[in-house]
Amino acid sequence: MLSSAVEPKQAIDNQTVYFRCIAGCSAKHSLFDVIYTCPSCGSLLEVHHEREPLKERSADQWKQLFDSRISTTRWPYGSGVWGLREWVIPALADENVVSMFEGNTNLFWADRLGKQLGVPDLWIKLCGNSHTGSFKDLGMTVLVSVVKQMIAQGKPIKAVACASTGDTSAALAAYAAYAGIPSVIFLPAGKVSTAQLIQPVANGAQVLALDTDFDGCMKIVKEVTQDNSIYLANSMNSLRIEGQKTVGIEIVRQFDWDVPDWIIIPVGNLGNISALYKGFKLMMDLGLINRMPRLVAAQAAQANPFYEAFKQGFKAKVSKTAGDTLASAIRIGDPVSYDKATKAILETDGIVEQATENELAAAAAEADLTGMFTCPHTGVALAVLKKLIQQGLIKSSDRTVVISTAHGLKFTDFKVKYHESRLADVTSQYANPAVHLPADADVVQAEIQKRLRH
């Protein structure tokens, strides 16, 4: 992408796009303030886009505008996130956008898998085909861009930080490195290997391993960031949701603005399903679509507080100690975005379903046989897909999208152990180990023919 801006810039308008409290407190806060929760009640904030200014363009005009920007060389519109700039952070200046061409990922037509499962209109949104290998890039481009603009405006921010050992720290470190902003990653000492941290380590983050557990880390992080000189990129930060919400808009655009019947997404902290809903709600309000997809939150049975709350009719939030799961990125017992996610399920006639370790591993392996390379979280979503088909909820004529959150290359250990039949609580029914043979053409030919006859 070239860095020339040929498109007229939208008027900077902090008046119609701002942080507000999700619990209803009336104050509006600038997106360029260092603020994470409502100062009045402590609830989460959300970025609110007033609808009236956006309605000055018709639905068709928005579609044409967004279509015209796909993969364009006009900075920064080639990014799937910044192609939707007016719906994300319109007040961000071109020169502060920190983008690595995120979004516009393959909406993979799962032709073979769909036919095998009896739902031929099945699509997998491969969010992991991205710079750092996970959907977290979508949110981090927004957060780091806003930080860059705050620094440009004179805010005394010296670094960005998060407490994470997974995809979030990888995305934060990469985007911060690209922007030239120092990053700090906090984690409990002794529990994480260099291999698990290699992305932030390679991207030059300051990685601090503390003699405490994860809660202890969060306590230190809060103390250290109290003077606002270090900006906190944790899961409460609602800027990331603005980037993540583009995935739903992108899916609809990839179907030529048709809405699929179902979208299944693996969930832990519940930020991603909240983001997905937020994108669809905006499209509904502005008339780009006239119905919502049914959203399905897929949980690992080992870490299923949202599933339990759903089963009890969402009468109260469930918090519990999450058990060990292969789907490590969604091993969350006390989800931060519970309120937002509940709304997403209730307002889309949605469903929460769960998958065991054996189910998620089998679903991932089965999908791989048709050309994918799925992470365990995608396995959770695919296992839930199978259950909803078996339950008769997803019908053969339905169009279903499964969101794949990360590239399988981030989870090769999971796959190696599966194919070596070394995973606890998992029967490796699709294991495909190498076959050892003598260097004899006849023996080799016989072995090949044996398999081809199957």
Added chain:
Amino acid sequence: MLSSAVEPKQAIDNQTVYFRCIAGCSAKHSLFDVIYTCPSCGSLLEVHHEREPLKERSADQWKQLFDSRISTTRWPYGSGVWGLREWVIPALADENVVSMFEGNTNLFWADRLGKQLGVPDLWIKLCGNSHTGSFKDLGMTVLVSVVKQMIAQGKPIKAVACASTGDTSAALAAYAAYAGIPSVIFLPAGKVSTAQLIQPVANGAQVLALDTDFDGCMKIVKEVTQDNSIYLANSMNSLRIEGQKTVGIEIVRQFDWDVPDWIIIPVGNLGNISALYKGFKLMMDLGLINRMPRLVAAQAAQANPFYEAFKQGFKAKVSKTAGDTLASAIRIGDPVSYDKATKAILETDGIVEQATENELAAAAAEADLTGMFTCPHTGVALAVLKKLIQQGLIKSSDRTVVISTAHGLKFTDFKVKYHESRLADVTSQYANPAVHLPADADVVQAEIQKRLRH
């Protein structure tokens, strides 16, 4: 991508696009014949596109056509390869295209690294942000699509095969799995772990470990594929070049059809630089560009036959035993595409340069600090970039593109060892290990401030 074809199909024309011998033998062979080398003289084949039929469109018309297809939902034009369909395999039917949205990868503006190195117009073509994580997808979509069409036309092909332990086998297995065509991977027993083979294993390839070395494997492969029922996807196969040549066209398109001054590419078997040249030559012949970039082949010093041949003025091909190198995918002592690559260098005023293990590791680590996540082969190219700047060949005003051939997530072991200072012959000057601290906010704050002051 939707699978509806709304674009009028180009007339199927085996008369003007065909295999021919690179040594000049006169026979033409159909692209849908099972043929790997010239039946008369044994030389490599190449896919030749006669220029006259292509000149029926003007240069501007071609540019408009290709621009109009970028990331389109019209099957199969959203792929970076199939968006250039008329220049790739025009006679392929829509329904036989086996595509996973390859190409259209980020042309990463290396703003920070470029400034550090004194060449601010520096760009990295991130070919590894793809389905299987390497540029091999570009070629494999073409090869597997042609095989699918041959099968549809009644050819008795039962499987595709290759002898490879790296990116080629990963790409072949994934595309074959997507197409529902069995794949077979041959490799020497005892030298490769499940982890190195996890992509073909997960994608259901039949992996055969033979009690012999690599040459012994090739011998068996040739015997087993003699009756043409198993199609060979090895490095002699010129169909893959047709997909790989799109990378150069895509780079130029991403610069709004401007030609960069330099393109640096890591090379081993020399197919990729041959492909790069082929794409540029086609653009020149059809008038889309009016000059060639200078092509730079970057070799690991441990496996440098092409570098040695260049130093001797290409008076003869050099073959040697390749030494151990971190850049394992280009550890080749006897490159298959020597003749094609020599032409690419000679006709573009090109250069061959080499990098030691220490140089490649340092260059990769330095680039990562600016937001990339480079594989060791990209490290070779970046180290060569630094040398050409130091030699005064690449000037501060030049526009340079470095081709990154694979995603760093395929080479995490290399990065982990680098940051743990465990690589032989490498001084880990950019090592960035985690720092172990007590859970004390003051100590943590002091550590952060110490680093920020740097």
